[in-house]
Amino acid sequence: MWSDRTSTPARLKVVAALLGVSWLAPFLGGSTEPWAWGVMSVIIGLCFLLLPPRHQLPAFVYLPAALLALWPLTAFLPASWFATPGWRLNLTRDLGLSLPGTITPQPWLTLESWLLLALGLSWLVYATSLLMVSRTRWNLARFYVTGAGLLAGLAILCALAKQPLPFWHAAQHFGFFPNRNQMGDWLALAALLIPALLYEDWGRHRLLTVWWLLVLGVIGAALVMNYSRAGVLIFFAGSTLFLLWISLMRRWTGRLMIGMAIAISMVTLFLLFGGETRDRLQRMAQPSDEPRYSRLEIQKDALALKHSSPWTGVGLGNFNAVFPFARDASRSEARILHPESDWVWLIAEVGWGALVVALIGYAIVMGLHFPVERGTARTLRLAAAIAVLGFAVHGLVDVSAHRLGSFLPVCLFALLLIHPRYLEPASNGLRLGFRWLGLVWCLVGAFFIWSWYSPRLLPASAGVIRAKQTADAALAKGDSVTAMVVLNQALGWSPLDWELYYRRATAQLVTYPTGARLDFLRARTLEPNSSLLPKQEGLLWLNLSPIATLTAWNEALRRDRHNVAELYSELLQQGGRVPLVREGLKNTALNRPDLFLIFVYGLTLEEFREMRLRLLARDPKLATFSAIQQQEFFRFWSEKEGLASFVETAQSMPTWKNAATPYLARRHAEQGDYAQAYTLLHATRPDPVYPQLNTGGSLEALQARALQRPDDFANAYVLTRTYLAASNYTAALETIRRVTPQKGCPAYFFHLQAEVAARLGLWEEAWKSLLQEEARAK
Incomplete structure (x- = not known):
């Protein structure tokens, strides 16, 4: 039988180290910022230095971790050894970007991301190399879940008080993580240990x-x-799997029933009080009319990156910069920071080989769970295995493995699931290696912290952030020289950051407009989807170069797919005071019916006539206009120039017949020809939806009811139909006339009134009834 001969004080130190890392990583805002990376790196380094593992797994277990750590370094190979991707050719040849000669276009950011990957993998190796007897495992789980519960309680209190801690940046104002899915993942995995406890x-x-x-x-x-659906699904699915698994074991029926009762109670409480989270789960299966992109569309586009670098990827830390060039199915204005999947992200940045290695490593770790036998804390190990399985499955639709705050705690679950039989005494070389690695992580952590807090710019993501802040402050003071210096330095580390080019273009607007145009073009190329970017660029050029403003604004209008009318109105309001810009926006409107209708809205009579003549010279049949757009244009025309002007032209244009008929009818009505006006307009009106006819009751009873209650629309409708069936049109019309003045009268009564009045030759009444039906329908 295996045993842990580690002294009690040493064992307590190891347990404290595991718990400290597993609690602190999520608590520090999910460890998503460089200062938090530094803190975790230093703590892990100290663990390696002071508490190197006394045991180790077989060497073949560590091989996938070593390969996964080394594989991303292929991004530092010369780019000339491989085919050049199209996006790289475009940036270097057409835009003159100076990119390094490596596969990764941003080596400094790739190095930073690789250090984080190596940090997480080394902690995973460390955690799984710790031998713990059953009692220690149970106590470790008890302490971890207790701490997780206290942290969850703290998150609840902060949310209720609306006072999150300064380093928490939750988008939904709950929890530690910026993304609620990572918060839900962490909560659910901790909760999965509770059924075992x-x-x-x-x-x-x-x-x-x-x-x-x-x-x-x-x-x-x-x-x-x-409000995370993923967290709820992981918890309920994992708990169900746990209960089903233990139901296969003997003499556990009583406890199984208790567990099922608790699970059913939890589900019931969730259905009763789940609030918005429950509603979000219900909406998963419901179709939506809102224009949006799905995770599958993002992942499909992300996988397209494999064609340019199938085995090396685009390099760690480059997905955000390179993905816009691959977007097709998921195209929208929103910037995509990651592909909504750990596995797809790994393929895109590191290549297919890394995926194969990661899957092999995962399978090996899960295989170390077996055999399931007594005396090995098997229920706890089962719960931990289910949690690790849930974490991997969740990685198909989220990126929790790419966040230290959610990945480091999972390493504790990996420790808990491993059968202790596989551990053997560690070699002196392994212990020495961990000590040296601990020193490295302490230095790396110090660098991360220094890069975040130091006023100096350092080659890291923190340095790029500080460069943007420094440049903004300098530009606010009118100091373009300082802004240029820091931006040029940051571009050496992050040459695919569109924000840096945008700021540098702003700094050159007055002193070097040619360079500003080129940098704005680079920014628009690197961010090819956002309409806000070219809109703001046009505002900057407005008083300096109207042509540059028009170029940028036309690009903004091209990009906006959902609110283009609102955007055009805003641009027209902001640029209309500059004659050349207004003329350019006018020309744009002539080529786009939706924008034309916005442009002509506030024009004077002479301005409208000029625009109308120019439009008809280009498109005399209005072939580019939809039927609704044609009707809107005809309405403007008849209001601005009068019906006579419109009808004179419309009568010679047979292709306008359907859209122009209502206005031709109004023209006949103006001339007193109500019969022709009614005939034209009625032909364009579909029959309304009439209620189901209930013929119960005598004619006398219906008449009496109609006199007593003229607002009884159902009774009035039956009475009207009864009169019409008897061809008593006069009585039917009188019945309708008593109903239509009533509040809430259905629109179909006005349609009936028009048809009955027409049968009686009352053309003016018939015409006006159709107009009332139209007004009531609106």
């Missing part, structure tokens, strides 16, 4: 049982408040 302590430690139910309630409440 309840199973172990039920009937043995009543206070602990009550405590786990309380912790489960707190974490469950946090899951609901977090």
Whole structure:
């Protein structure tokens, strides 16, 4: 039988180290910023230095981790050894960008991302190399879940008080992570250990049982408040899988029933009080009319990057910069920071080989769970295995493995699931290697912290952020020289950052407009989807170069797919005071019917006539206009120039017949020819939807009811139909006349009134009834 001969103080130190890293990583805002990377790197380094592992797994287990750590370094190979991607040719040849000779276009950012990857992998290797007997494993799980419950409670209190900690940047104002899916993932995985703890302590430690139910309630409440569907699904699916698995074991029927009762209670509470989280789950299967892109569309486009670099990827840290060139199915104005999948992200940045290595490594770790036998904390190991499985499956639709705050705690679950039989005493070389690696991580962590807080610009993402802040402050003071210096320095580290080019263009607007135009073009190329970028560029050029303004604004109008009318109105308002810009926007409107209708809205009579003549000279049949757009244009025309002007032209244009008929009818009405006006307009009106006819009751009863209650529309409709069936059109019309003045009268009564009045030759009444039907329908 295996045993842990580590002294109790040393064992407590290891447990404290594991818990500290697993709690602190999510607590520090999910460890998504360089200063948090530095803190975690230093802590992990100290663990390696002071507490190197005393045991190790077989060498073949570590091989995938080593290969996965080394594979991304292929991005530093010369780019000339491989085919050049189209996006790289475009940037270097057409835009004159100076990119390094490596496969990765941003080596400094790739190096930073690689350090984070190596940090996470080294912690995974460290955690899985720790031998723990069953009792220690149970206590480790108990402490971790308790801490997770306390952190979840803290998140709830901060959310209720609307006072998050300064380093929490949750988009939905709940939790530590900027993304609610990572917060939900962390909460759900911690909650998955609770069924095992309840199973172990039920009937043995009543206070602990009550405590786990309380912790489960707190974490469950946090899951609901977090509004993450993924977290809820992981918890319920994982708990169900746990209960089903243990149901296959003997003599566990009683505890299984208890577990099922608790699970059913949790589901019931969620359905009753799940709020917006429950509603979001219900909307998953419902179609939506809103224009949007899905995760699958993003991932499809992301996988297209593999064609340019199938085995090396585009380099760690480059997805955000390169992905816009691959967007097709997922095209929208929103900037995509990641492909909504850990696995797809790995393929895009590191290549297919890294995916194969990662899958092999994952399969090996999961295989170390077996055999499932007594005396090995098998229920706890089962719960941990399910949690690791859930984490991997969640990686298909989210990027929790790319966040230290969610990945480092999972390493503790990997430790818990491994059968202790596979661990053997560590060699002196391994222990020495970890000590040296610990020193490296302490230095790396110090660099991360220094790069975040130091006033000097350092070659890292923190340096790029500081360069943007420094440039903004300098530009606000009119100091373009300082702005240019820091931006040029940052572009040496991040040459695909469109924001840097945009700021540098702003700094050169007055002193070097040619360079500004080129940098604006580079910014628009690197961010090819946002309409806000060219819109703001046009505003900057407005008083300096109207032509540059028009170039930028036409690009903004091309990019905006959903609010182009609103954008054009705003541009017209902002640039209309500059004659050349207004003329350019006018020419743009002549080529786009939707914009034309906006442009002519506020024109004077002479200005409208000029635009109308120019439009008809280009498109005499209005072939580019939809039927609705034609009607809107005809309405403007008849209001601005009068019906006579419109009708004179429309009568000679047979292709306008359908859209022009209402206005021709109005012209006949103006001339007193109501019969022709009614005939034309009625021919364009579809029959309304009439209610189902209920013929119950005598004619006398219907008449009496109509006199007593003229607002009884159902009775009036039956009475009207009864008169019409008897060809008593006069009585039918009188009945309708009593109904139509009533509040809330349905529109179909006005249609009936028009048809009955026409049968009686009352053409003016018939015409006006059709107009009333139109007004009531609107």
